Amino acid sequence: MAGRPKVRTERLDEAAIVSAALQVAQRDMDSLTMRSVSAELQVSVGALYKHVAGREALIALVVEKILRQAPPVSPEVGDGWLALRAQVLGLQALVDLYPGLDEVVIAHSPNSPTANELRREGITALQAEGLTLDEALRVYRAVTYLWLGARVAVRGRARNDADMDTFALALDVLLGGLKQNIAECRDSAAATNEVGP
Template sequence: MAVSARRGAPLSLDEICSTALRLIDEAGVEGLSMRKLAAELDVNPMSVYHHVASKEALLARICETVSSRLPLPPDDGTPWQDQLRALALAYHRHARQHPAMWTYLHNHPEFSEDRRLPLWQALYRILRASGVPEEELRRTSEVLHAFVSGFVFAETRGHLSGEPEEVERSFDVALHMIVNGLAAR
């Protein structure tokens, strides 16, 4: 790993992804360029290309990074209702922290719909604990994901009125409806 004369420290893929995510949070995916990223990292733009082949490859890596940072409820015997609530709240909080990246993920389903991702595996585990039959897991998970994603989409686009605390309470109401609806199945 080469050391930039300007930086004095080796460049890592994790640093590249973290910095790129911060830039995306500030200016959106459209505002990210490899030149801006390199300037922020205080390296020559070609140094970034030693770690990622293109902006698209970088965005794919950031999608993985964002997904891996989502805190998932542990399988520790906590009631499924509490685990589902914890998962939805973590997803909601994560989407609010990185709205531009969240939108990008949903506009590129190849990054978000892989059922092997930890998010989907945790949701499947919770749904199984709630009594959802194996043959209904995919449909049920898609409906729940669409419901929560729709709420987040409306929120991040400014379609929900009220102060942030009011929107948070609305999300709590939505979660209550989801949990009760699932329990009633």
């Protein structure tokens, strides 16, 4: 193949670039570069730069592409707690599909528009259950700890059944317990108000 000119007949656009970047990244995240992606696409590196500013921008696009596949928190789901549970389990299953990309998704989530949209949806679902913003943020933070930690704990290998079972159980225990804790705090606050002066 040496010396053979690079040929590409399809139109080069962002979607094609992100798809190629995902292919490269799933084989080996470290090899995801503008050069390797242009080779995957059979275009020149210069052609790639017309669409993407550089490696960091490429990684950000890959993270958005993955997170946009997360199931949306549908407002039709009656219970906001169950909606959040479904969102988190959906996210875990999604990241399982991209073993080499865990780290990148975690590292880039704080600045990802799609991750922020998912967060907003989750918090809104909890507020629809009557939680204050502070309470909703606390629940969301606790759940985020659990799912981030579940990824970090298996860094560099696929999740096995024990990992998945533990995570699902811990998530249910955490959500159920936090729900009960919030209800109890309100009951005791109400009781205090009743006996107050």
